[in-house]
Each structure stands twice: as C-alpha cells, then as structure tokens.
Amino acid sequence: MSNLPTTPSSAAADLAANQAKARAPLLPRELSDDELAVFAAVSTRRDLDVGEIVFQHGEVGRCMYIIESGEIRLEFGDDLPDKLIGERTFFGELTLFIGNHARGATAIAATPATVHVVDHAAFEQLMLHEPRHLAHFMRRSFSYLVASEQQLIANQKRRNEDLLATLNSLHLTQSELAATERLVQTDELTNLCNRRGLYRFLKRVQEGPAMDSALGLLLVDLDQFKRINDHCGHAIGDQVLRAAGQEVLSAAAASDLPCRLGGDEFALLTYVANIEELEMRAAQIASAIRSLRFPSPNQHLRISVSIGGGMCALDQPWANWYSEADAALYDIKARGGDGWLILGSNASVNRPSASDSAACVAEQIRP
Numbered sequence: 001m002s003n004l005p006t007t008p009s010s011a012a013a014d015l016a017a018n019q020a021k022a023r024a025p026l027l028p029r030e031l032s033d034d035e036l037a038v039f040a041a042v043s044t045r046r047d048l049d050v051g052e053i054v055f056q057h058g059e060v061g062r063c064m065y066i067i068e069s070g071e072i073r074l075e076f077g078d079d080l081p082d083k084l085i086g087e088r089t090f091f092g093e094l095t096l097f098i099g100n101h102a103r104g105a106t107a108i109a110a111t112p113a114t115v116h117v118v119d120h121a122a123f124e125q126l127m128l129h130e131p132r133h134l135a136h137f138m139r140r141s142f143s144y145l146v147a148s149e150q151q152l153i154a155n156q157k158r159r160n161e162d163l164l165a166t167l168n169s170l171h172l173t174q175s176e177l178a179a180t181e182r183l184v185q186t187d188e189l190t191n192l193c194n195r196r197g198l199y200r201f202l203k204r205v206q207e208g209p210a211m212d213s214a215l216g217l218l219l220v221d222l223d224q225f226k227r228i229n230d231h232c233g234h235a236i237g238d239q240v241l242r243a244a245g246q247e248v249l250s251a252a253a254a255s256d257l258p259c260r261l262g263g264d265e266f267a268l269l270t271y272v273a274n275i276e277e278l279e280m281r282a283a284q285i286a287s288a289i290r291s292l293r294f295p296s297p298n299q300h301l302r303i304s305v306s307i308g309g310g311m312c313a314l315d316q317p318w319a320n321w322y323s324e325a326d327a328a329l330y331d332i333k334a335r336g337g338d339g340w341l342i343l344g345s346n347a348s349v350n351r352p353s354a355s356d357s358a359a360c361v362a363e364q365i366r367p
C-alpha cells in the first residue's frame, strides 16, 4: 500500500499545476483526487523502466493499474491504433469487474513510469469500506466502456458503408468498362461488330475449346456501292449499308458473328454442319440483299452483292483461311460480281435466281 508522492518541484509550481488540474475537466479515464486517494490507499506501487511490459495481449489479467507518473502505451494489434495514456489514467480494470479476463491489449511503459496496482483483494476492501466511491468509479467506467463499444459499432457501420460505396463504384466502373469495350467493338452505323470485334472473336475461337460444328466464313461486299453514294447521296448510301447489315444479321444464328468490316464490306462467321449449309447462308444473304428496294432519283434502286467464302481450317492461322475467302471474293468481283463463290464446294460461281437478277445497281443508276 502507498500514498501518491508529490513531484520534486517547487511548492508554487505544484500549487499552480494543481489549480490548473482542478479547473480542467477530467478525461473519461482520469481519476479525481478523491478517487486517486481511495485507490492509492489500497494499492501497491510498481516502478517501470522504458519498454517494460505491464501485461501482454491475451494474458489472463488479475489487476487494474493507475498511472502515477510517466506514460503507458496500449497496443491493441489488429491494425487498431496504439493509445498513449498518462498520469491519473486507469487501465486494465475489466479484470476486476469480470474476473479471469483476457487482456485486449499489451501495456508497455513508454517512459519511465510508476503505476498503482489494484488487485482483487484491494478491490474487495474498497467494496466494503468505500462503496460510494467504488460505485461512482464503476458507473464512470461502464459509461466509458459502453461509449467505446458504441463508437466501435459506429466505426464498423461507417466502414461497412464505405466498403459498400467502394463496391458500388467498382461495380459501376466494371459496367462502364464493359460498355466501353462493347462500344469499341461495335460499328456505329449498323450496330454490328466491327473489325476489332471480328479479330477478338477469331482469337477466342482459335484459343477456345473445339466446337461440334464447323466454322465457315463469308465475306460480303456490295457491288458498285460508290455509285450509289455518288448518284443517290450519302444518306441513301447509309440506309443501304444499314439494310444490308440487317440481312447479314438475319442469316446469323446466336452463336455466329455478323460484322461490318468497314465501308461496304461485311463478314459472317457462322457455325454450320457442312459446306452446303455455308453455301445456303451465302445464297440467303445474296437474294435478301437483292430484294431490298430504296428510293433513287431515277426509279427504285436495287443493289447486289458479291460473296467469297470457305470453311475455316481452325488448325491453321486464321489469316490463311481469311485470305482464301478474300481471294474468292476478288474472283467473283472480277467476274462481274452479283453472286457467290464458296471455296471447296462443288459449285463454282453462283448467281441469284433469274427472278432476282432482273436488274442490278449498275443498270438502275445508269443515266
């Protein structure tokens, strides 16, 4: 047991300090003069060197401490900030209230310090002889604990809200990124995939697992489209491109890739059972586009297309079979267009049926 000693300073300075202390409101965990005297009367004093451990995190506690002089650092771990506490402050009190309580922090002397150690026997003495002081001390202590707990819950709630906001913004960024990615792969005029989208699809096809059906490629190019622009204007030209794109789309199944490569060039990558089915797709596109009608200065404008195609040898680089389909397209163009040529099929150059081929764009817009 001990009494709190006075610090070795002048009496005037002590008085001023005491007056200042008397005026300043107590911090929640500071003891009043009365409380200090009551606890000092039943406690033992312990001197600590810098770095000396008072107790360890997780250790079962037996005593509470009051700092007479110096500073103690409480280390809570788990990314929680340390706390530096000073003179008159009490800590480790839960062990007296609860008994066999595991310490929630490690307490270390941050400076040379002296503490009062209040053990269970001392606490029981106080219960008998100083119940009023003890009740007041406990009420204060509980209020502090409840407030800390509420603060902890509020912090947790705020952290959860922040986390939720971060997740939401991440989600938003992801959808924006996905939308941007879709946009850079989409042709503005027809809404079909553009050349960039086609290359991504080809890469996916070659790197992905093998499919049951075979892949065929059709390259579709409008005949003499430049003349449509020249004679009917760009607006009609755009209308023709949109309508032609729609017909390529109509010939595609959900797993196929219809796209506009640029200008008046379209492509269809399509899963088919065999080359005959690929040929049927080409015929469907050619006659559908041939059936389209547009207003023109002379009379109703008819258009035709040339289509080159072939089956895709997926064990070879895609550039190989792409250039073969392109060569077939060039071939049909060189023979006057308005038809399709599928490499490897029995038929050579095909043309739309006689009923469809009554007119072509060149004749329609000839002055």
Ligand SMILES: Nc1nc2c(ncn2[C@@H]2O[C@H](COP(=O)(O)OP(=O)(O)OP(=O)(O)O)[C@@H](O)[C@H]2O)c(=O)[nH]1
Residues within 6 Å of the ligand: 189, 221, 222, 223, 224, 225, 226, 227, 229, 233, 234, 235, 236, 237, 238, 241, 262, 263, 264, 333, 337
């Ligand atoms: N209206 C319109 N025209 C376009 C667009 N993009 C490209 N063009 C035009 O399409 C025309 C394509 O001309 P060419 O490549 O010579 O093709 P073509 O006239 O069909 O000739 P062939 O293919 O040999 O039959 C060019 O005049 C381009 O200016 C577009 O988005 N809208």
